[in-house]
Amino acid sequence: MDWRRFIAEAVAGGSLLQATFSQPRNKETIARKTSVRPLKLKNGLHFQLERLQDNKAFHENVPEQAAAERLTALMGEYRQALIKTRQADVQLLANKKGAVTMIRHDPTAKTREPAASHNRVKSYVLPEGEPVPFLIRLGVMTPEGRVVKAKHDKFRQINRFLEMVADVLPDLPRGRPLTVVDFGSGKSYLTFALYHMLAVREGLPVNIIGLDLKADVIEECSRIAEDLAWHNLKFYVGDIAEYEGQTQVDMMVTLHACDTATDAALLKAIRWDASVILSVPCCQHELFRQISQPILKPLLKHGILKERFAALVTDALRANLLETAGYRTQMLEFIDLEHTPKNLMIRAVKGRQENRSETRAEYERLRDFLSVSPYMEREWPKMNRTT
Known part of the structure; x- marks a missing residue:
């Protein structure tokens, strides 16, 4: 032929x-x-x-x-x-x-x-052996498309993240440019991956913003975005709790934001009425200091057990509050335990949520049983929004 x-x-x-x-x-x-x-x-x-x-x-x-x-x-x-x-x-x-x-x-x-x-299966993820410009620029890949040995775990994490994003693509609005905010973007491996998936692979009109406290990291990420000619990907220095740069956001991402910074990000997403929330919490110290329940003394008297228990309770209460705000919430394993202990992702999608009053009651029973006062609930009235 x-x-x-x-x-x-x-x-x-x-x-x-x-x-x-x-x-x-x-x-x-x-x-x-x-x-x-x-x-x-x-x-x-x-x-x-x-x-x-x-x-x-x-x-x-x-x-x-x-x-x-x-x-x-x-x-x-x-x-x-x-x-x-x-x-x-x-x-x-x-x-x-x-x-x-x-x-x-x-x-x-x-x-x-x-x-x-x-x-x-891999149509939404980054295949090994095929050069991907942003991964080359970030040092994850060689120009020939080979994954750098020391970055293989990062490559795997990026692909796992994109698989989770792919599942919620149908839940994002269409017919207008999308706005995505990544709080605590750090070196922005996943921020760049998001832009690659949404703008490059899917061809969607999108504006993505990465926010972090480290000025030198933000400067480097901005330089990479400029080198790639990704003009709708911007990076700014700023604090999550104080950020007021947007009035409407379609997807909010926060990965490993420390302690109550995760709560601040979740509250902003609720206020924005974001369609999708992806959050991997980190170092949940707030409730560790508060939890008090004599019945649980055999568990709470061991520091390492109390730390893990407090982290699980924190995420459970966060998920319940998201459900009372009208989100369908899932707890997902982000990456395997051998790579990081911070491996839970809260994935929340805006949608009709039944029995919100019962969900709120469940939240209150657990809160009162453990004698805790979570940041999200304390700051909730400041949103000036009825949920």
Whole structure:
């Protein structure tokens, strides 16, 4: 089969999974690599072209009707292409005169089907072996797409986070630009990952803000966002409790914000009526100092047990208060215990919540039993909002 016909049939038949064009004929003017993948948008199937040049990614969404012609034209810019379809992998090799040789690799049914399934599962996460510009810039990947050995746990954490985000994408509003705030963004691995998923992979109009107290970290993150030409990703120095930069936020993220900083972030998300909340709490000291219950003395007399118990109680009370505010709340394992003890994520999605009065009563019974006064409840009236 002629290689041009192969490309046309792969696009028209819906079997094209991925294409990678490499070895540019002119390194001065052509991106060193162009990746192509199918992308479903509101106005139909498109194919997203990602050009990687100087560690910056440039994206273009090509309608299905024009995709075969564009891919054929790309072969005139590169000496090599690897095209993956549901049936086979095909390698295209061009000589100096421009003649293209097509080499077909037909995997067996036994090896092909799991791979295809794996590709579908990983459509929302970052695959290993494929260069991702922001991961390269953050030192997680090499320019060839290999995960740096010392950063493999971070790579795994990023992918787990994106899996959790993928589950709630249908709960985000459509038809207008989305606003996402990441409180306590730190070095912003996950902030960059969010932008990559929402803006680059999903093609959604989005403005993402990262907030942290460390000025040097914010300066570096801002520089990376500028280098990547991600103009709708901004970083600011600021305190979570005092932040007033937005009046409407669609998704609020806070990962490992210390002690009551997590509570302050959750309260702001409730006030903003955020559609999605993702929170991984950290170092919950507040209730550790307050808990008092003689019946639990066998547990509370051991410091390490009291610390863990206090952390679980803190998150349980937070979840109940979110439910009384109209959120469906889940407790999820963020990453495995061997990587960090702070491995619980509170994922809350705005929606109709039944029996809110009973949920509030459950909260009050547990609060009173343990003689605690949580930050979220104390600060709740200051929101000037009826929940």
